[in-house]
Amino acid sequence: MKIPDEMLNILYGNYFGYVCTSDRNDQPHITPVFFIYEEPLQKIFFITNDRSKKVKNLIENPNVSMTVDIRDTKNPFNNEGVMVQGTAEITERGPIYFLSEETLQLYRDIYLEFKGKYQAVIENRPLGENDVIVQIKIKKMVYWKGPHFKSVKLG
């Protein structure tokens, strides 16, 4: 499936994503995260603390959405963004020495990419003991610019 360039530009060109999870009572929760998008896998990755509310929510309910957008205070027709909906997977939680080689490799790759993308902001902070990588398997993406919408369904 070819992802439209407008969507790719947004997902590759921005730092912040706003992740929305909800608990078993359908109470939503939003947090800003740093993320990376991997087009070949159609996945989004972000690193978070395993004790955070979003991780608790994701264990109860793996459905997740994330919005990445560009905002213009002067002209609403320049507002542009992507909302991704999908399901989250938290790869093996627990002490790092019990992780499988595959997961460790993933951690290394993602973390290196994070460091590449967010060098300016995260400096040399290593992956902490309670950090987990959350992967979002993308099911649907909605793109908007001003009043115009476009959406893509995956998988």
Added chain:
Amino acid sequence: MKWIYEIIVVSIPPFSLLPYRYSILLQLLLLLVIGLILGFIFDLKTVSLLYGSIGILVAVSWSLLILQLGPTLRKFRAPLSMNENELLERYRGILFHRKHYEALPGLAIFITFMVYLFNFGSNLIEYWLGKDPSIVLLLFVSLLIWDICYRMGLGVWTSILALWRSINLKKLAEKRIELEHTPYTELRYLRKLDINNVFFGIISLLLLPIIQQDNYLVSIILAYFLFISLTSVTSAYLVSKVPWLPPDIYNLVRDSSFAYVGNSLKGVTHVTPVVYIFDGQSIFFNTSKEAKKMKIMKKNKKVAFLIDKRDTSNIYENKALLVTGEVKIYGLTDIPFRFIQMLAARTLFLTKYPDYTRKYATSELPKAWQLTPIISRILVEIKPVKIIYWRGAKQITVPV
């Protein structure tokens, strides 16, 4: 920390055996029965019995209102500001003073009234009880007068103190720094107590028929009604102007342009950017009737609402506020009662986003973007249940 009256209610059986509300109703019944029996024994006129019953009704309604004060203020959580906390402690300290100052205004009213009634009174006693009433009747009526005067005094006492408290709370709130504030729930309690006091004032008008033949007393009751109502309305108004958000967050909410709204339906979440306004008390956003989130919110009113300040050069300067709670969706039926609030919200939108409004107004737009209020643009208010605030990497839960 209890008033004399409360102490009696909670320590003397059978009143102590019943919940507050019922024990007050039991007193009403008891007084009524005694009054009626006395009325029959001494062969009083029907109108006398009626006046007596009105008096009892007034005393009991006042008790119901005033007795909410104690329990409410006792469960009051401490404000997260030292000055405001001190003020409220002082307020409570005086209100429920160990030396029972609360009884003084009532006592003063009672003594003045009794002296007036027996020395200069315009035949009120004769009007109520006929010529040369029995001492038993006089005693019963005096008891009733005491009941009324005591509560009248409590009304003066509570409304003056409430006004004093509100004026000072408002002043202190202007000097807050960083995260100091008095939580939303607590401010709402204070306002509710003030509104109760307004009703307290209105109830005093029921006394008018009893003393109608004495113009002097009629004007005193009217003055009393005006005094209690005005002080309480002013106090409630001042409390409603005290921000429930600490200045740090208040400024973030006031100065940011965009927010994100998160919804969830059957576990599937949805998150989109919105424009919003803040009137100092409530947060409103606008959305289209056609929007997906509108359809979700109609089925599930629970939302998450995030406002943030991004600073990519220094993450320690990042600030974010997450409000979780429910939405109130404004529709046609809200116009009669909420018209002013809806109009004010619209004006705030026009002032905050003038360019948006101009752009929207001059273009050919799809239905979802049209601006006609209520018909295509829906006003939504956030009713907070929980507030979380991030400053840099620090997470702070702000009591609501």
